[in-house]
Amino acid sequence: MGDAVAGGLGMPVxxxxxxxxxLARAACAVATAAAGPIPSVALIAPQLACRLTRVPGPxxxxxxxxxxxxxxxxxxxxQRVHETTRLPVGVVTAVVGGLCPGLLLRRxxxxxxx
Numbered sequence: 749m750g751d752a753v754a755g756g757l758g759m760p761v762x763x764x765x766x767x768x769x770x771l772a773r774a775a776c777a778v779a780t781a782a783a784g785p786i787p788s789v790a791l792i793a794p795q796l797a798c799r800l801t802r803v804p805g806p807x808x809x810x811x812x813x814x815x816x817x818x819x820x821x822x823x824x825x826x827q828r829v830h831e832t833t834r835l836p837v838g839v840v841t842a843v844v845g846g847l848c849p850g851l852l853l854r855r856x857x858x859x860x861x862x
Contacts, residue, residue: 769853773849773850773853776788776791776849780842780845784838786819786837786838786841788841788842788845789815789818789819789841789845790815791845791849792815792818792844792845792848792849793811793812793814793815793818794806794811794814795848795849795852796814796818796848797810797811797813797814798810799852800814818841818844819837819841822837822840822841822844823837823840825840826839826840
């Protein structure tokens with residue numbers, strides 16, 4: 749309903765704008781910790797697909813292909829990071845799952861949308 753209505757109802761608008769991204773990331777972190785790092789691809793893939801295809805809404809086909817590419821690339825990287833040790837694909841996916849939302853939020857903040 750807008751900032752004016754929220755402020756008129758007594759909601760601290762600026763503080764809420766700052767707290768919401770932090771709370772959203774915390775909720776994603778809890779969900780990822782409960783389900784494991786590979787399902788976090790479902791949170792990242794549509795956002796990356798939107799950036800890659802430059803369409804306003806996420807396309808199911810593009811999000812599916814992006815998610816599959818992320819998991820396959822993560823598995824390939826996990827097998828070849830170190831010569832003697834093979835990492836689980838979840839480790840690489842967790843790193844990507846932690847970096848991508850942070851980079852997307854940082855870009856939005858610099859653009860003035862947050």
